Amino acid sequence: MDLKEVIESVENELKILKLGDLNKECDILNDKIMKRTVTRGNIFVYGAGRSGFVGKSFAMRLVQLGFKAYMVGESATPPMKKDDLFIVISGSGKTQIVKDIIEISNRNLVKIVMISAEKVDDEKIYMNIIIGGKSKTSEDKKILPLGSHFEINALIFLDSLIFKLIKAYNLEERVEKITQMYREDRIPVI
Amino acid sequence: MDLKEVIESVENELKILKLGDLNKECDILNDKIMKRTVTRGNIFVYGAGRSGFVGKSFAMRLVQLGFKAYMVGESATPPMKKDDLFIVISGSGKTQIVKDIIEISNRNLVKIVMISAEKVDDEKIYMNIIIGGKSKTSEDKKILPLGSHFEINALIFLDSLIFKLIKAYNLEERVEKITQMYREDRIPVI
Amino acid sequence: MDLKEVIESVENELKILKLGDLNKECDILNDKIMKRTVTRGNIFVYGAGRSGFVGKSFAMRLVQLGFKAYMVGESATPPMKKDDLFIVISGSGKTQIVKDIIEISNRNLVKIVMISAEKVDDEKIYMNIIIGGKSKTSEDKKILPLGSHFEINALIFLDSLIFKLIKAYNLEERVEKITQMYREDRIPVI
Amino acid sequence: MDLKEVIESVENELKILKLGDLNKECDILNDKIMKRTVTRGNIFVYGAGRSGFVGKSFAMRLVQLGFKAYMVGESATPPMKKDDLFIVISGSGKTQIVKDIIEISNRNLVKIVMISAEKVDDEKIYMNIIIGGKSKTSEDKKILPLGSHFEINALIFLDSLIFKLIKAYNLEERVEKITQMYREDRIPVI
Numbered sequence: 001m002d003l004k005e006v007i008e009s010v011e012n013e014l015k016i017l018k019l020g021d022l023n024k025e026c027d028i029l030n031d032k033i034m035k036r037t038v039t040r041g042n043i044f045v046y047g048a049g050r051s052g053f054v055g056k057s058f059a060m061r062l063v064q065l066g067f068k069a070y071m072v073g074e075s076a077t078p079p080m081k082k083d084d085l086f087i088v089i090s091g092s093g094k095t096q097i098v099k100d101i102i103e104i105s106n107r108n109l110v111k112i113v114m115i116s117a118e119k120v121d122d123e124k125i126y127m128n129i130i131i132g133g134k135s136k137t138s139e140d141k142k143i144l145p146l147g148s149h150f151e152i153n154a155l156i157f158l159d160s161l162i163f164k165l166i167k168a169y170n171l172e173e174r175v176e177k178i179t180q181m182y183r184e185d186r187i188p189v190i
Numbered sequence: 191m192d193l194k195e196v197i198e199s200v201e202n203e204l205k206i207l208k209l210g211d212l213n214k215e216c217d218i219l220n221d222k223i224m225k226r227t228v229t230r231g232n233i234f235v236y237g238a239g240r241s242g243f244v245g246k247s248f249a250m251r252l253v254q255l256g257f258k259a260y261m262v263g264e265s266a267t268p269p270m271k272k273d274d275l276f277i278v279i280s281g282s283g284k285t286q287i288v289k290d291i292i293e294i295s296n297r298n299l300v301k302i303v304m305i306s307a308e309k310v311d312d313e314k315i316y317m318n319i320i321i322g323g324k325s326k327t328s329e330d331k332k333i334l335p336l337g338s339h340f341e342i343n344a345l346i347f348l349d350s351l352i353f354k355l356i357k358a359y360n361l362e363e364r365v366e367k368i369t370q371m372y373r374e375d376r377i378p379v380i
Numbered sequence: 381m382d383l384k385e386v387i388e389s390v391e392n393e394l395k396i397l398k399l400g401d402l403n404k405e406c407d408i409l410n411d412k413i414m415k416r417t418v419t420r421g422n423i424f425v426y427g428a429g430r431s432g433f434v435g436k437s438f439a440m441r442l443v444q445l446g447f448k449a450y451m452v453g454e455s456a457t458p459p460m461k462k463d464d465l466f467i468v469i470s471g472s473g474k475t476q477i478v479k480d481i482i483e484i485s486n487r488n489l490v491k492i493v494m495i496s497a498e499k500v501d502d503e504k505i506y507m508n509i510i511i512g513g514k515s516k517t518s519e520d521k522k523i524l525p526l527g528s529h530f531e532i533n534a535l536i537f538l539d540s541l542i543f544k545l546i547k548a549y550n551l552e553e554r555v556e557k558i559t560q561m562y563r564e565d566r567i568p569v570i
Numbered sequence: 571m572d573l574k575e576v577i578e579s580v581e582n583e584l585k586i587l588k589l590g591d592l593n594k595e596c597d598i599l600n601d602k603i604m605k606r607t608v609t610r611g612n613i614f615v616y617g618a619g620r621s622g623f624v625g626k627s628f629a630m631r632l633v634q635l636g637f638k639a640y641m642v643g644e645s646a647t648p649p650m651k652k653d654d655l656f657i658v659i660s661g662s663g664k665t666q667i668v669k670d671i672i673e674i675s676n677r678n679l680v681k682i683v684m685i686s687a688e689k690v691d692d693e694k695i696y697m698n699i700i701i702g703g704k705s706k707t708s709e710d711k712k713i714l715p716l717g718s719h720f721e722i723n724a725l726i727f728l729d730s731l732i733f734k735l736i737k738a739y740n741l742e743e744r745v746e747k748i749t750q751m752y753r754e755d756r757i758p759v760i
Contacts, residue, residue: 003213006350023193049379053243056455073570075436107566136372160196182326186487189239190453190760246645263760264644265626297756376677380570380643383593386730403573429759433623516752540576562706569619
């Protein structure tokens with residue numbers, strides 16, 4: 001199997017993201033993100049392992065757009081408070097650590113949004129966005145191993161969400177400013 | 191613009207990955223990775239910012255397959271030595287920090303593979319794999335902001351490379367073992 | 381040599397921190413940190429390797445006290461702007477990466493405070509606090525290898541600074557609140 | 571209270587490390603670390619938050635000395651296997667996430683060494699080294715807030731352990747080699 005066929009299998013998994021329902025949920029989540037700028041609420045992001053790297057990529061873009069976003073587990077993440085938004089990225093939503101992070105965060109009465117491969121049943125979750133792919137532990141047979149299809153779907157979904165956020169709230173100028181800073185090598189990214 | 195159209199723009203950028211040349215380069219890189227198991231060489235990975243999160247996702251899969259792979263900048267990364275393989279992920283390949291890391295690593299006579307959006311001219315680079323998308327600082331107009339298209343292409347290219355590595359060297363049993371460990375929640379991933 | 385003697389050698393290196401000059405510099409730095417709450421400036425922290433782990437420990441405490449502090453290199457770190465405070469922890473202050481981070485940050489006209497083992501000559505540095513120990517590359521013979529004495533001195537100096545910050549600006553209530561959150565296991569620290 | 575008095579309070583907490591019992595436990599742990607080079611076992615390190623930064627500082631030194639050490643939570647950490655050594659750094663040893671990590675790791679039959687401020691009762695723990703200071707959630711009144719005294723004690727204890735490891739197994743040449751690499755700026759530390 002050559003590279004072309006593998007990429008096609010990735011595209012096949014992306015089909016779910018093109019459905020109208022996800023478009024609507026994306027807008028709803030963007031609305032919740034935007035609302036925190038009014039309520040002075042923070043946005044927290046968490047994922048374990050590779051889902052966490054996707055989460056960090058997402059948090060970075062939110063911060064670049066000027067939002068107060070933080071990654072759970074980083075040194076400079078403040079405590080959570082009531083009505084903050086907490087976006088969890090997890091294929092199955094069911095591993096012990098993910099369940100405990102949700103439990104601990106929920107004690108602060110944050111609003112928990114779960115982005116997962118399949119439906120996650122947990123009354124602590126306020127909104128569950130299902131983006132397909134495949135969780136690490138699913139019996140489903142897919143081309144890529146472990147949770148790769150989910151992680152790719154998550155990165156593309158969240159980057160698309162960022163695009164829609166920019167358009168919906170006219171953040172183009174802010175993007176241009178950051179782009180300019182990168183061109184002048186003024187952001188100490190390591 | 192709804193989610194569907196954004197995903198299509200992502201797919202449009204993925205076209206370059208389906209070309210025969212990249213398939214060949216992917217096989218060559220896999221061969222170099224595999225060779226390190228014979229020479230007892232290490233594989234190092236580096237990227238700055240979001241390219242770094244893609245790099246960590248890649249390093250994680252290599253380690254799960256049993257390779258001696260390490261991420262530059264993590265606490266448990268050993269010193270480099272002659273003929274180790276060093277895979278750098280960078281849209282432009284030109285920011286100051288990326289150039290420094292290449293300079294410093296090159297003093298150890300490692301073989302440097304650069305995965306970038308555009309061609310990178312640097313005689314220290316042993317192999318340059320161009321995967322398109324768009325670097326953060328390019329003037330190119332693309333749908334997603336900054337280097338997102340490059341980062342998505344990089345994640346998908348490297349995950350596809352992992353798939354081909356599994357097939358070419360019959361690592362299915364190893365994948366099955368790791369999957370089983372995840373199912374039994376025996377991997378302390380945070 | 382038993383543990384007792386090694387600890388005594390550590391204490392011997394700590395003597396420099398007890399001198400009156402450092403006490404004064406500590407107060408000056410605390411004043412600069414506090415001032416950012418008025419000017420709405422951010423505090424950035426950076427260190428490479430083990431100095432970076434000390435830096436993260438420091439940034440975590442600043443955030444817990446309610447300051448807007450960020451670690452360079454983490455996903456959720458915003459861009460720097462004029463008059464922000466940038467605290468760099470580096471034994472020698474002279475490695476290529478540290479010099480480049482200073483160069484890049486300086487383009488944003490931030491105020492750079494360097495905490496180092498020895499004096500660092502660099503006109504980009506606004507304030508240099510010398511805390512002894514020993515840099516990784518110094519010829520000095522000390523008991524602990526590499527830069528360990530510097531890193532220990534840095535952690536203790538910065539934790540003492542935090543103590544003095546709490547006292548000088550009456551932040552005890554805030555500390556009590558965070559302690560209580562830890563007791564109730566409400567902070568998702570991983 | 572000036573800096574001098576704060577440093578003295580830190581030194582006061584260090585007294586426990588000078589006792590003969592800890593010297594003996596330090597030698598026993600070093601023996602276990604060394605033994606893994608014979609059994610081809612890995613050494614895993616974990617801590618949450620600031621204890622984690624101490625853990626990373628420790629893992630980095632172990633790797634520099636040539637040991638196969640890994641930090642739980644980093645991208646390039648391999649799966650655990652029977653009889654690997656797992657060193658956990660935690661003031662109280664009792665937060666939900668720390669208990670989870672121990673539970674999950676224990677399923678792999680690793681030997682768990684807990685380094686804590688107070689005694690931790692858990693039959694999954696193979697060896698408990700008590701180094702004083704104060705856990706974040708303890709009612710004890712100490713000068714520094716939260717778990718700072720424990721974290722400082724942990725860093726100094728583990729750095730002293732590294733010193734004794736070098737002496738006991740004649741690793742001076744290895745230290746000299748790494749020092750030389752730092753002098754030549756050949757280690758890409760960020």
